[in-house]
Amino acid sequence: xxxxxxxxxxxxxxxxxxxxxxxxxxxxxxxxxxxxxxxxxxxxxxxxxxxxxxxxxxxxxxxxxxxxxxxxxxxxxxxxxxxxxxxxxxxxxxxxxxxxxxxxxxxxxxxxxxxxxxxxxxx
Ligand SMILES: [Zn+2]
Numbered sequence: 001x002x003x004x005x006x007x008x009x010x011x012x013x014x015x016x017x018x019x020x021x022x023x024x025x026x027x028x029x030x031x032x033x034x035x036x037x038x039x040x041x042x043x044x045x046x047x048x049x050x051x052x053x054x055x056x057x058x059x060x061x062x063x064x065x066x067x068x069x070x071x072x073x074x075x076x077x078x079x080x081x082x083x084x085x086x087x088x089x090x091x092x093x094x095x096x097x098x099x100x101x102x103x104x105x106x107x108x109x110x111x112x113x114x115x116x117x118x119x120x121x122x123x
Contacts (some may be wrong), residue, residue: 049106050121061089062103064096068116084109 017032020030047067053060062085069077078091081098085105098106101118110118 021114045117046109047116047118048091049056049103049110049118051056051101051103062098062101062106064098064106064110065094065121067094070094081106111121 017027018027020027020032023031025031039093043101045066045068048065049064050063050065052063062080063077067074067077074094074096075091078089079098082089085098085102087099087102089096091097107118107120110116
């Protein structure tokens with residue numbers, strides 16, 4: 001029996017037009033590029049709290065990847081976190097940076113959000 005699943009990386013077409021073999025979306029709405037952009041924060045629904053000390057002063061920064069918010073909501077949330085940690089921080093490429101090591105506190109805050117899966121990442 002031959003499998004029809006194997007598209008072999010080729011763009012195939014249906015009566016609806018061409019589809020991207022990777023994301024299975026119409027080529028015009030291909031999300032592959034978008035996903036590549038988000039490589040740093042994989043969109044698997046898990047929020048990761050990590051820490052980075054390399055090239056940073058003192059305790060480094062706490063990094064929060066994969067927060068399921070966008071735009072103004074994300075900015076407001078970053079602000080809220082900074083306030084709760086009593087620390088400064090920035091929002092960069094969808095990743096919230098909080099100065100200092102606040103992982104425990106951040107885990108506590110984020111875990112209280114409905115439906116959010118939060119994990120501490122190594123570092
Ligand atoms: Zn695609």
